[in-house]
Amino acid sequence: MNLTVTTLLLRAKSALAGFGVLAAFAVIALGVSLAPERAQEQDEAGDLRELALEFLEFEQSRTPQSADTPFTFASFEIDSDPVEGAVLVQRAIDSVGALNLNELDAARNAARERRCLAEAIYYEARSETLAGQMAVAEVVINRSLHRAYPNTICGVVYQGAERSTGCQFTFTCDGSMAVAPYGRGWERAQNVADHALMGFARPVTNRATHYHTTAVDPHWNDTLVRTRRIGSHVFYRFPNRSERRLLAEREA
The missing domain is CATH 1.10.10.2520 (Cell wall hydrolase SleB, domain 1)
Structure with missing residues (x-):
């Protein structure tokens, strides 16, 4: 099965609370057929969504944000392969303008x-x-x-x-x-x-x-x-x- 998850990420630091704020919007594109194992495929899709969000949270925690840091827009894709497992690829979206906090x-x-x-x-x-x-x-x-x-x-x-x-x-x-x-x-x-x-x-x-x-x-x-x-x-x-x-x- 091949599954692609595309995520648009906005990262910033809250000036009021002083904590990192992470907002993620995920669009799931499932390239699967309606096979009898559909329930298993749905479970795998859920696991991959969790993996994507965990990755985003990790990226947020290791990259300190300041009040002057613009929002960062990026695309994340997950490819699921029976042999290689899940592979997460990050691509910047350069065409989106930055928003200054x-x-x-x-x-x-x-x-x-x-x-x-x-x-x-x-x-x-x-x-x-x-x-x-x-x-x-x-x-x-x-x-x-x-x-x-x-x-x-x-x-x-x-x-x-x-x-x-x-x-x-x-x-x-x-x-x-x-x-x-x-x-x-x-x-x-x-x-x-x-x-x-x-x-x-x-x-x-x-x-x-x-x-x-x-x-x-x-x-x-x-x-x-x-x-x-x-x-x-x-x-x-x-x-x-x-x-x-x-x-x-x-x-x-």
Whole structure:
């Protein structure tokens, strides 16, 4: 009996778990006739599949992978001969482009940043106009670019979320997220997030890093410069040196 097993192998190292990851896809081509010994042939086919996977795992274990190692694509063929036994041949597939793990990590990070921004827009401003939602997105992005805050969108949005009070965005610690985002409001929030992250939005808050609703008058707004009101939100930015002096004189 002659049996050929062709396997496409993708090898990489998981950046999160720190363990080697092996994904193998096998296509079995059986060049056999429908003989009475079919059950025995099926057993032999199973044995050869196991042999192929054991070989791939061995290759993975003896070749350390780093986060910079591209995926490796290869073809493996097993020939079964009554005299010679199983022979495994490896052939590289040069026509398949390599995928860099760093690029995959960047894509995952971008997806997380997009979701965090969309969540802020949805929970903080889903009842606002498009301008009001863009303004909230702008504040989040402005903070991520300011040295006083985390340098990622998710870091900004969820800063202080582990505390019952003191979170920077109320929805992250008041139980609002118990109800998952849904419907047209969620779809719109994601679209606004995409628009803002791609840089298509025209600045509307004059570099604002803070806002609150018109229903409250928090103590911290006395130390900031009001920029404008959009919908039900009032926006503020940090003062420059001369403005800080004026604010201090006003407080005195």
